[in-house]
Amino acid sequence: MIDQTVVELSRLQFALTAMYHFLFVPLTLGLSFMVAIMESVYVMTRKQVWRQMTLFWGTLFGINFAIGVATGIVMEFQFGMNWSYYSHYVGDIFGAPLAIEGLMAFFLEATFIGLFFFGWKRLTPVKHLTVTWLMALGTNLSAVWILIANGWMQNPTGAIFNPETMRMEVVDFAAVLFNPVAQAKFVHTVSAGYVTGAVFVMSISALFLLRNKHKDMARRSFAVAAAFGLLSSLSVVVLGDESGYAASEHQKMKLAAIEAMWETERAPADFTAFGIPNQTTQQNDYAIKxxxxxxxxxxxxxxxxxxxxxxxxxxxxxxxxxxxLAYGALERVRKDKNDVEAREMFDRHWQDLGHGLLLKRYREDILNATPEEISKAAMDTVPRVAPLFWTFRIMAGLGFYLIAFFALAFYYSCRHNFQDKRWFLKLALWSLPAPWIAIECGWFVAEYGRQPWAVDGVLPTFYAASGLALHEILTTLAVFTALYTVLLVIEVKLMLKAIRKGPDDILPSLQAAATSLSPNAAAPTHGRA
Structure with a gap:
C-alpha cells in the first residue's frame, strides 16, 4: 500500500517548484516580443531612445530568463526523484517533448540571447534585429514542448499500453504533437505571458513617470505596452474560451467541478456566477446563476x-x-503470452486499466474489490470542488479587469495625456501583481482539477510517486524551499538594482561589456610599441 503522506508531500513539493518556476516564464514570453517590437522601431527610425528602450527592457528580460532557467532545471529533476514510477510508466511519451524543450532552451534560446547582448557591435542593425526576433520565437517555441507534454497529461492520445514492457508507448507522435488540449493550452498560456510582459512594462514605466525620470523612454514604453496588452488580454479571453471548450470534450469531470455542477442540467446549462459548493452534501448551499x-x-x-x-x-x-477486467487479463497475459483469449480481453478493456488502478488505494488484490471499495474509488475521481470553483472565478475576474485596464490605457495613449493621469499611473503600478495571480490561479485549476490523475484516466497520482521514506521527502522539500527562496531574493534584488539604475546607466555598462568581448578591441601592449 502507498504512503499517502509521502504522495501528498511530493505533490506539495512539485506544486511549489512548478508554480514558483512559472513566476518567470510568462514574463520571459511577454518581454521577448516587446523587446523585438521596440528594436524594430529603432531599426526603422534610428532614434536612439528606441535603442535605449530595447537595451533596458532586454536587460530585465535577461535577468528573468537566467533565474527561470535555473528553477526549471531543478523542477525537472523531480520526475526522477519523486515521481520515478511516472517516469517509467509514461516516459516514452513525456520524455521526448522535455528533451526537445531542453535543447531549445539551452541551445537555441541561449545562443540568440548571447548574440542579443553582445552582438550590437558585431552585427548590422538588421542582422541584430533578426537575432532579436529569433530570440523571441525561440523562447515561445520552447514553451510549445512543455505544453505538449502537459497537454498529453490532460488528454493522453497517440499512445497505448504495452503488456510486454508494462508501460505506455507512442504509436502516433503526430497525435501527441497536435493534441487539441495542448494546442489550446499553448495559445492561452503564451497570451497570458504577453499580458504579463505588458503589465510589467507599463508598471515600471508608470513608476518612472511618477518620479519624473526617463520620461521619453517611459512614455513610449507605456504606449507600446498599452497596445500590446490590449490585444493580448482580448486574446486571452478568446483563447481561454477555446481551452474551456477543449475541457468539455476531454475533461468533463474537471469542467463539472469548476462549475460546481453536481447534477446534469438540461441544455443549455446555466452558469453559476456565485455559489457555495458543499462536497459533503454534493450540492450547492447557495447559487446565483x-x-x-x-x-x-x-x-x-x-x-x-x-x-x-x-x-x-x-x-x-x-x-x-x-x-x-483489463487487470485480470493482463495478469493472465504476463503468465502466458500465448493466451489469445486473455489478450483479446485486454485489448477490449485496456483503456479502463487506469481506472482499475484507482482501487490500489484500498487493496492490493483489486480483482476482489468490494462494491463499497469500487464506489469509494469512483468518488475519488471528483477533485475538491470549492477550491476549483473559486480559483477559476478569481482568474476570470482578473482577466476581465485587465481588459478594462488596457482599454483605458490605450485610450489615454491615443490622446497622449496618460502622463497627466497620476491616478491611473498609480493604478498601473498597483496592478503589477494581477497577471501573476491570474496565471497561478490558472495553473492551479489546470493541475488540481486533473486529480486524482497524474495522467488523466491512465495513471493515478498516488501510483505515480516514488517509494521514498518520509524523512527523504521532508529533506528535499526543505532544501528546495530554501533554494528557491534564495533565488527569489536574488531575482528581486537584481531587478530592483537594474530599475534603480535606469536606462541611462545600463546602456554604458552593456556597451563596455560588448567592447571588452570584441575581437577588434585594442589589446594591451607589451614592451616597445
Whole structure:
C-alpha cells in the first residue's frame, strides 16, 4: 500500500517548484516580443531612445530568463526523484517533448540571447534585429514542448499500453504533437505571458513617470505596452474560451467541478456566477446563476447537455469494473503470452486499466474489490470542488479587469495625456501583481482539477510517486524551499538594482561589456610599441 503522506508531500513539493518556476516564464514570453517590437522601431527610425528602450527592457528580460532557467532545471529533476514510477510508466511519451524543450532552451534560446547582448557591435542593425526576433520565437517555441507534454497529461492520445514492457508507448507522435488540449493550452498560456510582459512594462514605466525620470523612454514604453496588452488580454479571453471548450470534450469531470455542477442540467446549462459548493452534501448551499451561459460556453450550442459530477461518478464506476477486467487479463497475459483469449480481453478493456488502478488505494488484490471499495474509488475521481470553483472565478475576474485596464490605457495613449493621469499611473503600478495571480490561479485549476490523475484516466497520482521514506521527502522539500527562496531574493534584488539604475546607466555598462568581448578591441601592449 502507498504512503499517502509521502504522495501528498511530493505533490506539495512539485506544486511549489512548478508554480514558483512559472513566476518567470510568462514574463520571459511577454518581454521577448516587446523587446523585438521596440528594436524594430529603432531599426526603422534610428532614434536612439528606441535603442535605449530595447537595451533596458532586454536587460530585465535577461535577468528573468537566467533565474527561470535555473528553477526549471531543478523542477525537472523531480520526475526522477519523486515521481520515478511516472517516469517509467509514461516516459516514452513525456520524455521526448522535455528533451526537445531542453535543447531549445539551452541551445537555441541561449545562443540568440548571447548574440542579443553582445552582438550590437558585431552585427548590422538588421542582422541584430533578426537575432532579436529569433530570440523571441525561440523562447515561445520552447514553451510549445512543455505544453505538449502537459497537454498529453490532460488528454493522453497517440499512445497505448504495452503488456510486454508494462508501460505506455507512442504509436502516433503526430497525435501527441497536435493534441487539441495542448494546442489550446499553448495559445492561452503564451497570451497570458504577453499580458504579463505588458503589465510589467507599463508598471515600471508608470513608476518612472511618477518620479519624473526617463520620461521619453517611459512614455513610449507605456504606449507600446498599452497596445500590446490590449490585444493580448482580448486574446486571452478568446483563447481561454477555446481551452474551456477543449475541457468539455476531454475533461468533463474537471469542467463539472469548476462549475460546481453536481447534477446534469438540461441544455443549455446555466452558469453559476456565485455559489457555495458543499462536497459533503454534493450540492450547492447557495447559487446565483446566469441562464444558458454555461451551455453556450462549454458546448457552443443550445441542445447539448453537460454531464454533472454525480453522472460522471457513475460512468467512473463502470470504467473501474472495466479496469478490473483489463487487470485480470493482463495478469493472465504476463503468465502466458500465448493466451489469445486473455489478450483479446485486454485489448477490449485496456483503456479502463487506469481506472482499475484507482482501487490500489484500498487493496492490493483489486480483482476482489468490494462494491463499497469500487464506489469509494469512483468518488475519488471528483477533485475538491470549492477550491476549483473559486480559483477559476478569481482568474476570470482578473482577466476581465485587465481588459478594462488596457482599454483605458490605450485610450489615454491615443490622446497622449496618460502622463497627466497620476491616478491611473498609480493604478498601473498597483496592478503589477494581477497577471501573476491570474496565471497561478490558472495553473492551479489546470493541475488540481486533473486529480486524482497524474495522467488523466491512465495513471493515478498516488501510483505515480516514488517509494521514498518520509524523512527523504521532508529533506528535499526543505532544501528546495530554501533554494528557491534564495533565488527569489536574488531575482528581486537584481531587478530592483537594474530599475534603480535606469536606462541611462545600463546602456554604458552593456556597451563596455560588448567592447571588452570584441575581437577588434585594442589589446594591451607589451614592451616597445
Amino acid at each position: 446566469i441562464p444558458y451561459l454555461m451551455g453556450l460556453i462549454a458546448t457552443r450550442s443550445l441542445d447539448q447537455p453537460i454531464p454533472g459530477i454525480l453522472e460522471l461518478v457513475g460512468r467512473a464506476e463502470n470504467r473501474i469494473r472495466g479496469g478490473q
